[in-house]
Amino acid sequence: MDESRQKIEDKLLDILSKEILSISELSRRLNVKRYILAGYLEALREQGKVDVFKVGKAKVYVAKGKLIKRLQIFFFLLLIPFLLPISSLAQIEVNLSSEKIWILETDNRIIFIPEVLEVTTNCSTISSAYLNSSNIIKWIDNEVDNNYLNFETSILKDLISPTARYFLQLDCETEFGSLTVAKELNVSYLRPYYTIVSKDFGNQSLYEGSEIFIKLSLIENDRYVNVLDIRRESIVLKVNNDEIQFNPTYNLNKREIEIPVDKISSGTHTFAIEFSYKDLPTKILISGNFKVEKRIKINIISPNPPYLLPNSTLVIRIDTPITSLEAEKLSVSISNKNTEFILDGKTVRISSPQLQPGEYMLRVCYDGFCDSTKVFYVTKISGKILDDSNKPIFTKFTFFKNGTQVISFNTDSTGAYNIALPPDYYDLKVDFPKATVVFKDFKFEENEGLINHIYKDFHPIKGIRVYGFYYFEFSGDYSSIELELKYDKSRVEDEDKMKVFYCKNWNFATSSCNSNWEYPTFSLDKVNSKVSLILNSLSAIVLGREISLKVSCSLNKKSFYVNESAFISCLVEDEDGNVIENATVTLNFPSETKFGKTDKNGIVTLEYSIPSEGSFNVTVSAEKVPYSKARSYISFSAERKKEIFISFPDLIKPEIGSNFTIEFSIVNTGQSDLNDIKIYLENIPFDYVLSTNHINNLLPAERINILLTIFIPENSTIATYSPRIKVVSKEIESTKNFGMTLLKLEKPKPQSGFVVKIPTLEIDSIYIYLTLFAALSFSLAYVLKRLKKRNKKISYDDIFNLIGGMA
Numbered sequence: 050m051d052e053s054r055q056k057i058e059d060k061l062l063d064i065l066s067k068e069i070l071s072i073s074e075l076s077r078r079l080n081v082k083r084y085i086l087a088g089y090l091e092a093l094r095e096q097g098k099v100d101v102f103k104v105g106k107a108k109v110y111v112a113k114g115k116l117i118k119r120l121q122i123f124f125f126l127l128l129i130p131f132l133l134p135i136s137s138l139a140q141i142e143v144n145l146s147s148e149k150i151w152i153l154e155t156d157n158r159i160i161f162i163p164e165v166l167e168v169t170t171n172c173s174t175i176s177s178a179y180l181n182s183s184n185i186i187k188w189i190d191n192e193v194d195n196n197y198l199n200f201e202t203s204i205l206k207d208l209i210s211p212t213a214r215y216f217l218q219l220d221c222e223t224e225f226g227s228l229t230v231a232k233e234l235n236v237s238y239l240r241p242y243y244t245i246v247s248k249d250f251g252n253q254s255l256y257e258g259s260e261i262f263i264k265l266s267l268i269e270n271d272r273y274v275n276v277l278d279i280r281r282e283s284i285v286l287k288v289n290n291d292e293i294q295f296n297p298t299y300n301l302n303k304r305e306i307e308i309p310v311d312k313i314s315s316g317t318h319t320f321a322i323e324f325s326y327k328d329l330p331t332k333i334l335i336s337g338n339f340k341v342e343k344r345i346k347i348n349i350i351s352p353n354p355p356y357l358l359p360n361s362t363l364v365i366r367i368d369t370p371i372t373s374l375e376a377e378k379l380s381v382s383i384s385n386k387n388t389e390f391i392l393d394g395k396t397v398r399i400s401s402p403q404l405q406p407g408e409y410m411l412r413v414c415y416d417g418f419c420d421s422t423k424v425f426y427v428t429k430i431s432g433k434i435l436d437d438s439n440k441p442i443f444t445k446f447t448f449f450k451n452g453t454q455v456i457s458f459n460t461d462s463t464g465a466y467n468i469a470l471p472p473d474y475y476d477l478k479v480d481f482p483k484a485t486v487v488f489k490d491f492k493f494e495e496n497e498g499l500i501n502h503i504y505k506d507f508h509p510i511k512g513i514r515v516y517g518f519y520y521f522e523f524s525g526d527y528s529s530i531e532l533e534l535k536y537d538k539s540r541v542e543d544e545d546k547m548k549v550f551y552c553k554n555w556n557f558a559t560s561s562c563n564s565n566w567e568y569p570t571f572s573l574d575k576v577n578s579k580v581s582l583i584l585n586s587l588s589a590i591v592l593g594r595e596i597s598l599k600v601s602c603s604l605n606k607k608s609f610y611v612n613e614s615a616f617i618s619c620l621v622e623d624e625d626g627n628v629i630e631n632a633t634v635t636l637n638f639p640s641e642t643k644f645g646k647t648d649k650n651g652i653v654t655l656e657y658s659i660p661s662e663g664s665f666n667v668t669v670s671a672e673k674v675p676y677s678k679a680r681s682y683i684s685f686s687a688e689r690k691k692e693i694f695i696s697f698p699d700l701i702k703p704e705i706g707s708n709f710t711i712e713f714s715i716v717n718t719g720q721s722d723l724n725d726i727k728i729y730l731e732n733i734p735f736d737y738v739l740s741t742n743h744i745n746n747l748l749p750a751e752r753i754n755i756l757l758t759i760f761i762p763e764n765s766t767i768a769t770y771s772p773r774i775k776v777v778s779k780e781i782e783s784t785k786n787f788g789m790t791l792l793k794l795e796k797p798k799p800q801s802g803f804v805v806k807i808p809t810l811e812i813d814s815i816y817i818y819l820t821l822f823a824a825l826s827f828s829l830a831y832v833l834k835r836l837k838k839r840n841k842k843i844s845y846d847d848i849f850n851l852i853g854g855m856a
Contacts, residue, residue: 057081057089065099065112072110073176073220073227083177083220141221142171143232149328150202152209152238155335159209161202162330170196172221172228181216181231182208196221211238211271239326242266245310245339255341256370258418261310266303267326267333273304274326283325283332284308289318315343344418345369347411350396354455355411355424356469363399363424367413378416383424384409401426406472406495425471432498433464440464442481442502448493449476466499477527483535484519486587490528499524506537509560512623512675513550513593516541520555521587530584536592538578546594547573549582550675555589562589566675595677597624600634602669602683609659610690611720617683618654621647621671628652632673638665647671659687689721693747693776695785704792706763715744715776716752723747723778728755733772733789736760736826747778759789767791 060079064070072090076083090110093099099110146167153160168178175198178189185208189200208215215234220227248260255261263286267274276299286293286308298307308322321336346368349355357363367374376392381399391398397413406428412421434442441464448455448470455475460466470493477491483504501522508518517536534549541547549571552562571582580592598621605616621632628651636643636655645653659665664686672678696714703709717723726744730737740756747753770789776782 058093061089061093062098062112065110069111071227073222075110076176141219141223141228141230143217143219143230144169145232145234146199149235149237150205150215151329152205152236153329153331153333154238154240155333156337159203159206160331161205164202165199166202167199168197168217168219170219170221170230172196172219172223174222175219176222176227177220179218180204180208180234181218182213183210205236209238211268213238238270239329239333240268241333241335242268243322243335243337250370254370255339256344257315257341258312258344260312261339261341263308263310263320263322264305265308265322265324265335266305276301276304276306278327279306279324283323285323286310287321288313289320313341315341317341343420344371345413345415345420347413347420347422349411349422349424355422356427356456356471357401357424358427358469359401359403361401363401363411365397365399365411365413367395367397367415369395369415369418371415374415380414382412385412408471408473427469428472428493428495429467429469430493430496430499431465431467432500434460434466434500434502435464437503444500444502445480447478447480449478452476468499477525483517484521485533486521487531488523488525488527489531492526494525496524506540508591510591510593510675511561512596512673513591514542514596515591515593516547517592519590519592521590523587530587531581532584532590533579533581534590534592535577535579542594544573544575547580547592548594549580550591550593551584552589552591553586595675597677598622598629598632598671598673598679599624600669600671600679600681602681604683604685607685609685609687611659611662611687613659613687615657615659615685616654617657617667618652619645619647619669619671621651621653621673621679623676629671629673629676632671632676635670635672637668637670662688690719691721691723691781692717692719693723693726693778693781693783694718695774695776695783697774697785697787700788700790702790702792703759703761705761705765705767707761708758709761710756710758712754712756713774714752714754715747717747717749719781720749721780722749723780726776726778729775729777730757731773731775731784732770733759734770735762735765761791765791767793 057079061075064075064078070078072083072086075081075090076086079086081089090099090101094101094110097113099112101110146165147163150166151160151162153162168175174195175193178193178198178200180187180189182205187204187208189198189204191198191200205215213236215236217232217234219230219232221230243266244264245255246262246264247255248262250256250259265276265279267276267279281297284297284306286295288310293311295309297309300307310320317338317340319336319338321334323332323334325332348366348368350364350366352361352363355363374392374395379390379392379397381388381390381397383399383402384404386402386404388402389400399411401424404426406426408423408425410421411424412419434444436442441460441462444460444464444466446458446466446468448457450473456470458466458468472492472494474490474492477488477493479486479488479500481502481504484502486500501520503518503520505518506516508515510518517534519534536547538544549569551567551569552564553567554562554564556563569582569584571580573580600619600621602617602619605618609615617636619634621629621634623629628647628649630647630649630651632647632651634645634647634653634655636657638657640660643655643657645655647653665684667683667685669681669683670678671680694716696716698711698713701709701711715726715728723744724746726747728739728742728744730739737760738758741753744753768791770791771786772789773787774785776784
């Protein structure tokens with residue numbers, strides 16, 4: 050048992066073992082709705098745990114205990130009515146907004162009148178309300194406003210029964226306690242009933258030309274009402290939405306009204322009858338339809354379908370309630386041309402007249418009653434269906450009209466067919482052993498030859514692994530085509546990769562598609578090994594998969610500089626290693642895309658001008674319809690070129706005993722800045738001075754001019770030397786080799802300044818001279834360095850003056 054339910058029952062038994070309480074007081078104490086509490090109390094009563102007693106209209110409950118206590122309670126309850134004031138025993142009044150509730154069931158719907166019923170009482174508060182019919186209870190959950198409530202009468206829908214009685218039961222709170230009152234509702238359950246009959250044939254069939262009646266009855270609470278309560282002037286009849294004037298007949302014994310309907314033609318007709326009943330505040334409406342049969346109805350026995358040629362025989366049967374037919378009262382015509390016939394009972398044999406192919410009307414009349422049906426004069430299409438080896442292909446033709454099969458033909462053992470049909474538009478289904486084709490809105494007209502078909506399990510096509518080749522030719526007009534193509538599952542590597550290829554212009558001579566291959570949408574049925582698709586025209590269709598391409602590329606070098614051209618060569622092959630000519634190769638660079646076509650060797654070379662430094666990841670793709678596209682990647686990097694050019698003659702010729710000065714240049718011929726550049730001379734046996742031997746930064750294309758002075762001693766001998774200039778930066782180094790040939794001074798030349806005279810010392814030791822020379826050189830270097838730190842520009846005159854001062 051549910052835990053919460055057990056708690057409520059335990060509390061009820063605990064309270065009722067101590068006090069005698071009504072359900073209203075229990076509801077208040079436990080804060081549980083009254084109708085919910087009633088269910089718990091009834092369950093406890095059935096279990097024998099509580100007793101219930103009535104005091105006036107109220108019910109009180111007590112837990113079963115000792116016998117004496119029960120007797121005390123019993124006598125106390127008997128005395129309560131005598132102790133209460135007389136007014137507490139007064140009858141509670143229940144007032145309804147409508148004295149009667151109408152339930153009208155008509156045309157498969159139920160109407161409740163009034164829709165809402167209002168209830169008022171003379172008690173202070175209505176604590177709960179419910180409807181009771183045949184021990185079926187329907188609680189009214191609407192909010193109660195003290196002694197007033199309302200509810201929708203449609204709540205009675207679940208209680209409807211032709212003989213039911215309906216009670217509204219209210220639990221009321223008064224100043225003297227809780228009372229329950231039951232009010233029987235006046236409910237009228239109405240159901241109209243009708244039949245449609247023929248005067249001549251009863252209610253079995255309705256025929257044209259006979260009098261037709263609608264018999265109307267009304268049932269109220271399972272009893273037929275007196276039809277006089279349905280007023281004549283209130284009855285309105287409409288047939289096919291047209292109001293009909295009539296004079297009804299009241300049959301009191303059968304409790305029905307006969308309403309005559311005019312003689313009407315054959316076919317299906319609608320009707321509606323509207324009428325009033327007693328004090329029902331609305332009119333009752335019933336509607337429906339009925340079918341009137343032809344008095345004469347013809348059925349074609351043969352041919353079926355009724356396809357005719359001139360002078361052929363048409364057999365029909367006349368269906369009619371007339372027991373016997375007379376030939377002189379019978380007439381037969383096709384397209385308004387009277388036709389010879391033979392009558393045999395109700396069977397008629399007709400000889401068809403000369404008419405052109407088309408649709409005509411066959412009309413049969415007997416004694417003023419007629420019926421007609423369509424017949425068709427046919428045209429023919431004939432031909433043969435053979436494969437590419439002139440062998441017959443078994444083929445089935447099926448024609449449909451508006452989704453219904455009209456006729457079916459098969460080819461014979463030679464592949465021949467001869468189809469006869471009325472000229473018209475049909476849906477034509479053609480079944481081949483490996484394909485089914487449906488031509489929508491095919492125009493059937495006389496023709497020699499209709500369709501050709503070739504099927505091959507294998508057919509060599511470049512770019513396609515063929516699982517089935519289907520070729521069609523069709524000479525008729527149509528709007529669209531639906532195809533089902535069967536394939537051999539054992540020949541398919543992977544059904545999920547299978548595609549449909551369609552070519553509008555197939556070249557048998559080259560086994561190639563002269564138009565572009567198309568890829569129509571299709572549905573795959575793996576269970577039945579077939580594909581389905583829709584096309585607008587027919588030609589070559591291939592089931593298969595794309596043969597894969599592969600592409601490999603190489604570069605003309607491994608690394609590149611900015612603005613340099615990279616040459617990329619690519620080879621395109623298929624999955625079997627065959628080179629592919631005329632394939633489109635695409636190189637997708639970060640900033641642009643390059644295209645090219647492969648030559649007969651499957652190779653294409655593309656040039657790319659590198660715009661910037663960095664790494665380049667190039668996507669390479671190769672494609673050619675119908676091959677499967679190939680994709681690969683190639684990478685390379687580019688950097689800014691770092692290069693220094695030393696502009697110095699290849700040969701200099703200084704004179705012995707001279708200070709040789711020459712200007713040379715250092716140029717940044719690269720694409721990147723150079724930093725912390727140092728300049729050296731190597732392999733030179735003489736002292737030299739550079740105007741600068743260090744450059745902090747050298748921009749691309751920037752030139753720096755430098756003076757070089759070489760001191761050639763007088764005691765030098767004529768010789769040729771191979772010194773070199775070396776330039777070193779953080780990024781790069783460069784050297785310039787040059788030749789230096791010493792020439793002997795032919796004539797002394799006056800010096801253009803002052804002469805530095807070093808006094809001659811009579812010292813025999815060569816080491817003394819070397820010591821003096823070293824001291825002089827060190828002093829000169831020290832002074833030059835101090836001047837440079839002061840950013841003072843040093844000239845040759847300054848050097849010579851310095852040397853002279855030291856001397």
